[in-house]
Amino acid sequence: MSMHITINSKPCELPEGATVTDALATMQAKPPYAVAVNTVFVPAPEHPRHPLKAGDRVEVISPVTGG
Numbered sequence: 001m002s003m004h005i006t007i008n009s010k011p012c013e014l015p016e017g018a019t020v021t022d023a024l025a026t027m028q029a030k031p032p033y034a035v036a037v038n039t040v041f042v043p044a045p046e047h048p049r050h051p052l053k054a055g056d057r058v059e060v061i062s063p064v065t066g067g
Contacts, residue, residue, distance in 0.1 A: 005055065006056070006058065008058070019047065019051055020042055033063075035047065036059045037056055037057070
């Protein structure tokens, strides 16, 4: 079975039981980045253990450099 979530405002389909790590792999995210699920920050050590649910909104934010 699969579930639908949103990653950076784009619809995505992941298998049931997927974690933040799975979402990051799907979008091929390159560190450094910060992750929030439903507007709540998820620390990097929690990514493999943080389960996602259908309808979750995942935001992956990369730092901006310059000045």
